[in-house]
Amino acid sequence: MEIGHFIDGKRVAGGSGRFADVFNPATGEVQARVALASAAEVDRAVQGASAAQPAWAATNPQRRARVLMEFVRLLNRDMDRLAEALSREHGKTLPDARGDIQRGLEVAEFCIGAPHLLKGEFTDNAGPGIDMYSMRQPVGVAAGITPFNFPAMIPMWKFCPAIACGNAFILKPSERDPSVPIMLAELMIEAGLPAGVLQVVNGDKEAVDAILDHPGIAAVGFVGSTPIAQYVYARGCAAGKRVQCFGGAKNHMIVMPDADMDQAADALVGAGYGAAGERCMAVSVAVPVGDSTADALIERLIPRIEKLKVGPYTAGEDVDYGPLVTRAAMERVKGLITRGVEEGAKLLVDGRGFTLQGYEKGFFVGPTLFDHVRPDMTIYREEIFGPVLSTVRARNYEEALALAMDHEYGNGVAIFTRDGDAARDFANRVNIGMVGINVPIPVPLAYHTFGGWKKSAFGDLNQHGPDAFRFYTRTKTVTARWPSGIRSGSEFVIPTMQ
Ligand code: NAD
Numbered sequence: 001m002e003i004g005h006f007i008d009g010k011r012v013a014g015g016s017g018r019f020a021d022v023f024n025p026a027t028g029e030v031q032a033r034v035a036l037a038s039a040a041e042v043d044r045a046v047q048g049a050s051a052a053q054p055a056w057a058a059t060n061p062q063r064r065a066r067v068l069m070e071f072v073r074l075l076n077r078d079m080d081r082l083a084e085a086l087s088r089e090h091g092k093t094l095p096d097a098r099g100d101i102q103r104g105l106e107v108a109e110f111c112i113g114a115p116h117l118l119k120g121e122f123t124d125n126a127g128p129g130i131d132m133y134s135m136r137q138p139v140g141v142a143a144g145i146t147p148f149n150f151p152a153m154i155p156m157w158k159f160c161p162a163i164a165c166g167n168a169f170i171l172k173p174s175e176r177d178p179s180v181p182i183m184l185a186e187l188m189i190e191a192g193l194p195a196g197v198l199q200v201v202n203g204d205k206e207a208v209d210a211i212l213d214h215p216g217i218a219a220v221g222f223v224g225s226t227p228i229a230q231y232v233y234a235r236g237c238a239a240g241k242r243v244q245c246f247g248g249a250k251n252h253m254i255v256m257p258d259a260d261m262d263q264a265a266d267a268l269v270g271a272g273y274g275a276a277g278e279r280c281m282a283v284s285v286a287v288p289v290g291d292s293t294a295d296a297l298i299e300r301l302i303p304r305i306e307k308l309k310v311g312p313y314t315a316g317e318d319v320d321y322g323p324l325v326t327r328a329a330m331e332r333v334k335g336l337i338t339r340g341v342e343e344g345a346k347l348l349v350d351g352r353g354f355t356l357q358g359y360e361k362g363f364f365v366g367p368t369l370f371d372h373v374r375p376d377m378t379i380y381r382e383e384i385f386g387p388v389l390s391t392v393r394a395r396n397y398e399e400a401l402a403l404a405m406d407h408e409y410g411n412g413v414a415i416f417t418r419d420g421d422a423a424r425d426f427a428n429r430v431n432i433g434m435v436g437i438n439v440p441i442p443v444p445l446a447y448h449t450f451g452g453w454k455k456s457a458f459g460d461l462n463q464h465g466p467d468a469f470r471f472y473t474r475t476k477t478v479t480a481r482w483p484s485g486i487r488s489g490s491e492f493v494i495p496t497m498q
Contacts, residue, residue: 001032003178005041005202006185008048009195015041020175020204025091025323026312028361032089034178037203042170042210045199049141049168050216052196057138057166061115064164068108070191071160075105078187082180086152087313089177091322091363092275094313097152103443104156104184107464110446114164117469127495130481136473138166139218139242143211145232146181147224148174148325149278149385155181157450158221159198161468163188167219171200172211174224176325178202212236219472221463222246223280225383226409226455233458244459244471246451248383249411252285252404253440254426256397256417257293263438264416265300271414271440272389273308273367276321278329280456281412281434281441284384285373286391287400294393298348298371301389305349305367310387312359323363324386330363333386337368340379340390345370351387375403383409397422405431410454414440433457 003022004013014035022032037045056064075082083097092100111117118136126132144158151173159169173181185200201207211217212235219242222232226247236243253271255264271283286301288294311319324330334352341347351366365386373380373390380390394400404413414436415426423437433452436442444450444465451462461467 003032003034003182003202005035005037005045006182006198006200007045008199009189011182014202018206022089022176022178023326023363024088025325025363026314026359028327028363032179034175034202036175037201037207037210039206039210042201042203042207042214045170045201046141046214046216048196049170049199052194053138053141053166053168056163056168056194056197059166061118061164061166064166065112065114067188067192068111068114068160068164071188072105072108072112074187074191075101075108078183082152082183085179085183086177087322089179090148090151091325092278092313093317093319093322095317096275096321097313100150101152103150103446104153104160106446107157108160110464111160111164114469117466118165118473120475126479127481130479132477132479134475134477136165136469137476139472139474140167141170141217142167142219142221142472143170143172143217145172145208145211145220145222145224146174148176149275149280151177151180152184154223155184157464157468159188161464162472163193163197165469165472167472168197169199170211170217171198172203172207173200175202175204208232209235212241213239217241219243221471223463229458242471244457244461244463246280246457246463247455248385248409249280249282249452249456250285250380250383250407250409251281251283251412251414252287252407253283253414253416254394254400254404255286255288255293255297256415256419256422257290258418259293259416260418261293261296261300265297265304267414267416267440268297268301268389269304269308273305273321273387276324276365277387278325278385279441281443283414283440284388284390285380286389287394287403288391289394289397289400291393294371294391298369298391301369302348305369308367310354310364310366311356312362321387324365325363327363329385330365333365333384333388336379336382336384336386337388340370340373340377343377343379344372345374345377345379345390346372375406401426401430408455409452411452411456412436412442414438414442433462
């Protein structure tokens with residue numbers, strides 16, 4: 001099977017002659033190849049988007065919102081079909097794939113409120129006979145570059161608000177799992193979106209660079225690893241675009257001595273190993289406070305980890321997690337586990353040797369647990385993005401807080417405690433963008449905003465929620481005065497409205 005692009009309302013074949021393999025991660029087989037766009041193909045997509053955008057911007061916001069309303073209905077109608085396509089390329093379980101779609105769908109639902117969210121501000125009588133008002137106008141053509149780990153949710157986080165605001169949108173999804181983004185674009189057309197308003201261009205660095213350099217694109221949103229986020233931010237800003245980039249993570253979960261240990265252990269297993277750890281909000285570091293907390297936690301973690309069911313998405317709804325996305329990802333994670341052992345961490349559960357009968361070529365890694373990890377170790381400093389949980393023992397609360405704060409990433413963090421005072425202090429002081437209190441994966445809902453701090457995000461606005469409507473619009477402020485004052489002649493002093 002060959003996957004091309006989606007331009008001007010229909011699927012088109014790639015013309016560059018360059019392709020990338022798309023795997024079924026459970027079997028290791030190549031199941032498709034995806035076209036990698038050239039700069040000329042990106043340009044063609046931008047031309048189509050630029051042509052479609054003015055009429056779309058002129059469509060009243062309520063009508064634009066109705067397209068999203070219908071899109072939500074179609075997503076629900078096609079949920080199982082989309083989830084199956086998603087799991088087949090990504091490897092995550094079917095319930096998790098449905099969650100991926102659902103979390104994008106909720107952003108589409110939020111964007112149905114565009115008529116309200118796009119209202120400007122108005123000052124009546126700002127001066128004698130003067131009214132002042134601001135409008136939120138679309139930026140024009142925006143683009144989104146998205147990662148492999150949420151091939152439905154993150155594209156929707158980007159294109160739903162951009163399109164609701166009256167922009168046209170160029171989506172460059174991950175080349176690892178490109179099927180679902182094109183299916184989403186088809187559903188948008190079925191929902192009534194005019195052709196050209198949403199273009200999907202598959203590709204790699206060449207397509208990304210073409211987007212960053214293209215003068216017809218006004219804003220770029222990126223989600224992926226931190227080195228690429230920094231690169232996209234620098235190059236996009238240098239080209240004069242509005243850019244927001246969301247990067248990698250190393251999320252800590254602090255377990256206080258007074259926490260419910262069974263609840264904390266359950267939370268850690270779900271947040272550490274769900275989706276094989278391929279989530280930017282996965283918990284990858286457990287920080288028990290005090291040795292007795294650490295011992296009590298580990299004692300509960302090990303039997304839970306040993307019971308985890310790892311397998312292909314086809315093995316049933318009770319599979320806990322599936323394979324990693326590629327062989328390279330699997331080898332990298334196994335290599336980091338070996339590095340952890342070499343650097344002196346204590347390996348309590350080793351997932352390197354995991355195999356599954358009938359799926360020997362799949363990209364599986366078993367759940368892995370380390371204890372006595374230190375901050376100078378590679379497995380602590382780097383984002384592993386696999387089913388590996390590291391335990392760093394802290395002597396007290398201040399040490400645990402400092403550990404999370406000193407890490408270069410600042411996406412998510414959690415504290416498990418029964419002490420409201422400690423929880424409040426933690427939420428106030430920690431320098432991390434999303435905080436969970438007895439919640440291991442604190443991903444904000446669609447009507448709040450999502451974004452990390454430190455090296456987890458570049459740019460000054462978050463994703464979805466009200467910030468998305470700020471990112472995808474420009475403010476224009478009009479000062480209007482009607483005749484009577486104008487008749488008095490020229491004014492040479494800057495108006496002060498007194
Ligand atoms: P990635 O950085 O490899 O790829 C992201 C996007 O960038 C893809 O579309 C890819 O084609 C493109 N890309 C890759 N290499 C490039 C290059 N050299 N030049 C230009 N473009 C390039 O990330 P990934 O492996 O797809 O996704 C996993 C990463 O994403 C993890 O680090 C994870 O933490 C992060 N992530 C962050 C968030 C967040 O909101 N902070 C959410 C999800 C994932």
